[in-house]
Amino acid sequence: MRTSAIVVAGGSGTRMKSGIRKQYLSLSGRPVLSHTLQAFDACPAVDRMILVVPEGDMAFCRDSVLAPSGLQKPVRLVSGGKERQESVYNGLLAARGEADIVAIHDGVRPFVSSDQIAETVRLASETGACMLGIPASDTLKQVDGDGNVRQTLDRKTVWLAQTPQTFRYDLILTAHESARRGGYSGTDDASLAERMGVAVRVIPGSRLNIKLTTPEDLVLAEAVIGARLAF
Ligand SMILES: Nc1ccn([C@@H]2O[C@H](COP(=O)(O)OP(=O)(O)OP(=O)(O)O)[C@@H](O)[C@H]2O)c(=O)n1
């Protein structure tokens, strides 16, 4: 099965409140995005990559992210959209004809493991859809607009979604096109498949597979890098 990774890095990083887009911030001397791409480059289950970036960043990404990263697999640059869902869709269109399976991943999750990527590919090849997640370990509260607890949720059945979210290509393209026709906007790709009635398999990711979203996440990221260097 031909497998393409679609790494989405077309966002503005508003919540990170940094001078440059968070996907380009330096982690251990390399851009965040370089760490992410190298995890997919090292995964034997992935044949090629599509990197989705803001339209105006193409030359920068080519010269300052891809070139120094020493990637072995082909990477194609594609321009992103206004929302993550549109960026993914642009990546899907670019993968047409080259992929039977697509692993869709946030470019700002640099600590994903190649083994876990491979396992999502293996299972998506069998079932059509597989994603990483972690079971909720904190007590979950539903909170109303006034900041008061409305109810405590049963956390036994709640998992926090991660990426990659990996699908049979035709399945996820159909789901995206259905969402576009229906005006549905989801915060992840699995939700588009779910609304089509697809059973999405969730397998354990890692608490280290963090999404760099706010400045505190950078502190965590440096700690992960430090811990890795220590072992
Ligand atoms: N129009 C967009 C928005 C997001 N993303 C990507 O989707 C991933 C998860 O999105 P998020 O963490 O929300 O990134 P941003 O949208 O950049 O952050 P913010 O919401 O703080 O602006 C990131 O790798 C981001 O670059 C994208 O490719 N295209």
Ligand SMILES: C[C@](O)(CO)[C@H](O)COP(=O)(O)O
């Ligand atoms: C796709 C995702 O990472 C799964 O948890 C998450 O939904 C992305 O949300 P964001 O607001 O686009 O970062």
